[in-house]
Amino acid sequence: MSLVSVRGLNVSLTGPHGRSLLSGVDLGIAAGESVALVGESGSGKSLTARAILGLLPPGLTRTGSIRIGDTDIDPGADAMAPLRGGTVALLLQDPFTMLNPLRRVGRQIADSLVAHERATSDTRRMAVTRRLAEVGLLASVADRYPFQLSGGMRQRVGIAAALAGDPALLVADEPTTALDVTTQRDVLALVRRIQHERGMGLLLITHDLRIAFSVCDRAVVMYAGRVMEDGESTVIRARPAHPYTRALLAAEPPLDRRLVTIPTIPGSVPRHDDVAGSCPFADRCALVSDECRRGRPVLAEHDGRRVACIRAAEIGTGQSAPSAVAPVPTPGDPGPALLSVAGLGKTYRGSETPALIGVSLTVAPGESVGIVGESGSGKTTLARCVVGLETPGSGSITFDGSDITDWSSLDATRRRDLRRAVQMVFQDPYSTLNPVRTVGATLREALVAMGQPAGRRDLAQLLTLVGLPEGYATKRPASLSGGERQRVSIARALAGRPQLLVCDESVSALDVSVQAQILDLLTGLQRDLGMALLFITHDLAVVRQVTDKVYVLHHGACVEHGPTGQVLDNPRDDYTRGLLQSVPREDSGWLMP
């Protein structure tokens, strides 16, 4: 029997002419089955999950049928309320905001226990201890506040709280996106283990096909508010049918080889209503034909799964042709270093553990160097020291032959010259652009600050450099997609034609298809402008694609460094090996301990 059965689900803005956000979504989950809902931002995957739980944000209306077990859920009143917790529970993405910050963890878990377990303080304590043990936490964690726990521990507490009502179906909305790779692997392995042990249904929402395939029995790929492909994970993984599924798989940078260019999907995810009359993917599809734009394809059986592509039979199934692998660069004499960091140490005030311990590295002119580490590894502190946003406690930083360890001791002219030569691109394109200024105003300001001419031609040139049309100068950040915003931030950093560009997790907040575009842009710029790149990331596959040399940081110290290919193919340090094993793969093997 089906645990949840969704038929023809539509979600739209409330009102007579409210635009649709998703439509025609069918989804069934059987008891004990695990289903992945895969898609980029704007695909409607999270809204589908919220609709099932009856937790759509105010202002949205759903139509279509949702059945939980034998009960039809009326879309009007909050008919789901009695079923939440005991029948269906939702786990959210961000462990840092999901828990009530002012309530002890044990109490939060106890709040969602079933009635007989909540009866007395003894049964409560025993039940909480048991739930904590199920997610691999000690009973003493119950007395802690969320802010006293790490991200991974908070997500475990979240799982314990979500499961405290013993639901038959757990809906997990990107439960590991905010976590480090090693923690991600632990948490996903835990979710899968509990799902098997309890025989519980699982609806896993993710943007990562590798995670979908390795954790779930079935995968449903969504795009612009519609289902594109739906079938067994093993089937889709071996023979993806929809061009979007294939493009998504291809855009995932490989860990084991460096590509000349990562295959990208041009453009970005459109709005549901803008593509109502045609195949939603038509504008970005490499295999598009005129037929595709004439009507919307419906989901149809094809080769053991359902796919919404009229050309499915014609184009066959299978992964896209492998992309060209870049030759291993022959290490020549790099010459004098552009940036040289020696024995850098830094301890923040009020902190007992140092953020950086004796880190040394060199970057040659035009070289691309990666710094890899998880949260707390000190990688961001290192970047901030290099661009003068922090002053190191010990050690030295030399740039282009002169000492720049302490920016505050440099005179104003020298500081301005350095700002021009060393620039930074930050992680989150949503918070690094001033929302009230147009793109043109932001870039003009950067050009003027760098002492560059800032006429219309210069602006146009800068926008072209990062692949944006000239007309974007009059737009404001709010009307741009995440990828376009990140292009603007890169343009801003390039205004003074820097010799060194520091990228701090600059692609980690982006969708996979957009990430590939930005990575290709950065490597292209690095090559064409002869600029050196210091690329800070937690993602080893990204490091493989972008860098010549890599440094691995762990708890503030550098544990391993060398040419990128060498470090990733033959890691010598246990920590590097652990990181490599934690990178998601399409088979379920990577989740095994």
Added chain:
Amino acid sequence: MTGQEWARFLARRVAAAIAVVLVLSFGIFALLYLAPGSVEQTLLGTKPASPETIGAIRAQYHLDEPFLVQYLRWLGAALHLDFGTSIRSGSQVGTEISARLPLTIVLVLYGSALAVAAGLPLGVWAAVRRGLAVDRLATGASIAAVSAPPFAVGLLLLFVFAIGLGWFPVYGTGETPAQTLWHLTLPAIALGLGGMGLIVRLTRAAMVGELDQDYIVFARARGLRGRTVVGYALRNSLVPVLTAAGLIVTSTLVGTVLVEVTFALPGLGSLLVDSVTFKDVPVVQAVALLLTVLIAIINLVVDVAYAVVDPRIALGREAS
């Protein structure tokens, strides 16, 4: 938090409060010193001014000494609760104040309690029913309450409930505690109304923000009942609400000046008004200092309440 951490936290906050009071005491003394008019003339009051009387006054109040010495002498005496004698009545300032203080404190607490007791539930209700009629009504009423001046509200209340309907007495303080409470009800409402409006608005704003947070969605998603969910949000809204409550107690304290005159109550406020009119410098200085100390204590209590409500504050960590 352990006992030791609490002790350290309290010691830090108390030291800060003492520092604030010291700085302000200097300000009070200096401002009155700089006030226009001759100090001797003021101190003499209605007594005839002759070189002898002026000389006596200058000697009695140490007016020939440098300013700093005068300040330290005044502060030293104040620490022993000796504020000199009132020019107007000739009695000890300390005695005069202690006769007036209890009434004012009861009035302030009563008014603030009414503001919080009515404002907090209204604000929560408006936030939960956001955008509906209840919300609009509460928001509108709170604007009216914030903008109404206490003495005007006092006159209106007197006119309607004391003179018109005769439910409450027009003036006086009553004999027994129960009677006093009855007598103080209208003044307390007049005092607390503006504060109530402020609490409604701040509680509503804080609650609306919290109800949009992930942890509320998560709480609902795992089946927590409505009351528990509202409790989660309320607890997290308390820091801004406490800030408002502290400000309200403070402004109520200041508001007593007008309300006590309106209702003819013999409290600290009316004492201050009379003393200012009469240029009774020692009393004005003492009352101003007392208000400073009371406000410092209120802020200290709010600080400690923050720490009780939000364990992250006391541990000096950033809220995540």
